[in-house]
Amino acid sequence: MRFVIIGAGRVGLRTARVLREEGHDVTLLERDERKVERARDQEFTVVQGDGSREDKLEEAGIADADAVGALTGDLNTNFAACMIAKHHGARTIMRIDEDYREDIYRKYADEVDEIIYPERLGAIGAKNALLGGDIRAIADIAQNLQIVELSVTEASPVKGYTISELQLPADATVLAFGKEGHPVGIPNPDESLELGDRLVVLADFEVLGDVRQIIVGDASGRAATLTGGA
Template identity: 50%
Template sequence: MRLIIVGFGRVGSRTARVLQEEGHEVVVVDNDAEKIDRARSRGFTVVPGDGSDPAVLDEADVEGADAVGAITGDPNVNFEVCMIAKDHGCRTVMRISEDFSEDVYDEYARAVDEVIYPERLGAAGAKTALLGGNFNAIGELTEQLQLVAVAVPDDAPVVGTRVHDIELDGARVYAHGRQREPLTIPLPGTAVQAGDRLALITEIARADDTRSALLGG
């Protein structure tokens, strides 16, 4: 795919690198000289300028892009970028970097294809890591639901229990894996062993209860 990343800061640079490593064609747009030099040194095609300027996106060949990620730290710029890209038929991803009212968030969500909030994901991961290193938030699916990965310790209450028999209020296990094995859909007879990994969806408000039920304490 041909992808345009507007904003080569902390989030944008990592996003661009991952996409590049997966074999996608990535064009970077930024107006900061240091970031432009850094992007070029890493082998990216770079178009200098303000990504919210239609002429700059034209130079980046937005018409030929499959998707545009507006990942600067300024949500107003990101929104303008997405509106231009949408006019060219691109998939649009907009980064926000602060909490907005529900009405404002909904307005953004209706106007673009995806809204991302990296700081919220980082905070969720930090919170659950502080509560216990075996219980890690992967991401928030909605305002109410969180995707969580669990490493099962030796003394966890669920050791010896069949995965299909694990009952949790406000949460559901959807994948299981032995140590150093990939996560898969568990078979009906699969029992949990110490060191296994579980992936589940939990209501954010009940995340602490889910952690206690799975890991004890």
């Protein structure tokens, strides 16, 4: 799938990295030269310019994008980018900050496909909103630590295994477990992992891809149900 992300700050860049690791095509649009160079140093395709301008969005490939994530810290830029993206038929994800009033949220919520709070969801939450999937961000604990909820799928390598047989990377720990349709709780080591079951995991950002592969399986490129941020 193809994505355009407006904003190459902390969340925008991390979101782009997550999508690229899953094999997707990502282009960043950023006006700040320092952030542009940082993203290019990480071998991303970057267009330098104002994310609220249609000509710059077109240069970034908005006409062919499956989804556009407006992840800058500027609400007006984000909204303008989403309205242009909507005109081009792309899914629209808009960042707002947590201190905006509820009436501001309601005003914009009807105009875009999804609103995200990056302070709550981080890069994985932004990725979920753009792509959808079987992993849901719950909280950022520190710069490199995140709590996520993952669902067991048909493609999961551990489907049918017990929790005690689950071998995650050293920087990942299972915090809770829930059978499909039931609340999560303290994991029982003898519980079997079946389709739709959920695992809540604390993991370092660097190993999230490995954790997802182990629990969810290779779901890149497939249609997924949405679970869903310089």
